[in-house]
Amino acid sequence: MKFSERLHKELQPIWRKNHAHPFVKGIGDGTLDKEKFRFFMVQDYLYLMDYAKLFAIGVVKAKDVETMGRFARLLDGTLNEEMALHREYAKKFGVAEEEFESASPSPTTLAYTHYMLHVGQNGTLADLVAAILPCMWSYWEIGKELNEIPGASEHEFYGEWIQMYSSDEFGQLAEWCIELLDELTVGLPEADLKRLEEIFLNTTRFEYMFWDMSYNQAMWPTDE
Numbered sequence: 001m002k003f004s005e006r007l008h009k010e011l012q013p014i015w016r017k018n019h020a021h022p023f024v025k026g027i028g029d030g031t032l033d034k035e036k037f038r039f040f041m042v043q044d045y046l047y048l049m050d051y052a053k054l055f056a057i058g059v060v061k062a063k064d065v066e067t068m069g070r071f072a073r074l075l076d077g078t079l080n081e082e083m084a085l086h087r088e089y090a091k092k093f094g095v096a097e098e099e100f101e102s103a104s105p106s107p108t109t110l111a112y113t114h115y116m117l118h119v120g121q122n123g124t125l126a127d128l129v130a131a132i133l134p135c136m137w138s139y140w141e142i143g144k145e146l147n148e149i150p151g152a153s154e155h156e157f158y159g160e161w162i163q164m165y166s167s168d169e170f171g172q173l174a175e176w177c178i179e180l181l182d183e184l185t186v187g188l189p190e191a192d193l194k195r196l197e198e199i200f201l202n203t204t205r206f207e208y209m210f211w212d213m214s215y216n217q218a219m220w221p222t223d224e
């Protein structure tokens with residue numbers, strides 16, 4: 001069994017919780033309070049600024065030109081395509097994009113991004129890929145699932161978000177990371193696989209915490 005299949009199978013319960021979160025459901029049926037979405041987009045912008053840096057670390061840790069080029073494209077895609085979506089939403093909210101960029105990250109955003117940066121800087125290339133993968137993989141799966149809901153991708157407000165994360169372009173980037181993790185884990189001892197599984201589990205849990213923080217618009221977990 002490929003390592004990615006093992007991860008996917010073992011983490012199904014948490015994965016399903018992400019799909020069932022009211023924030024995700026609310027995007028799918030168009031009922032999500034726009035203020036919650038705005039909170040999410042600001043935090044997500046800050047999140048992606050750090051996330052993009054992980055691809056730069058990927059370039060540094062890669063051993064061949066092809067892998068370096070892929071990480072460079074992921075970096076470019078994050079800054080200039082995925083974050084362009086956030087800049088479009090900033091306009092819809094009547095906010096200058098600088099306001100997104102200069103906002104304060106919440107403790108959850110900081111914990112998530114700093115954990116990934118720590119793993120990316122101090123671990124192997126496989127550690128880095130295990131840390132960043134739930135982000136891409138889970139959004140692609142959520143995007144595809146929401147895209148199946150009749151009319152969801154045409155929704156006047158949330159449609160664009162669903163189109164972005166269900167797109168083939170986004171899916172191809174996620175698939176490349178899945179394949180890279182599978183290649184990097186061939187023949188690794190079980191102790192290493194366990195460590196990678198734990199990293200993947202941690203960032204999968206952070207994904208859930210990010211939805212929850214956004215739904216509660218909580219800069220701090222105890223905010224009302």
Ligand SMILES: Cc1ncc(CN)c(N)n1
Nearest residue numbers: 044047048135136139210
């Ligand atoms: C928190 C989070 N996780 C994943 C993604 C998809 N890149 C995102 N934009 N934000």
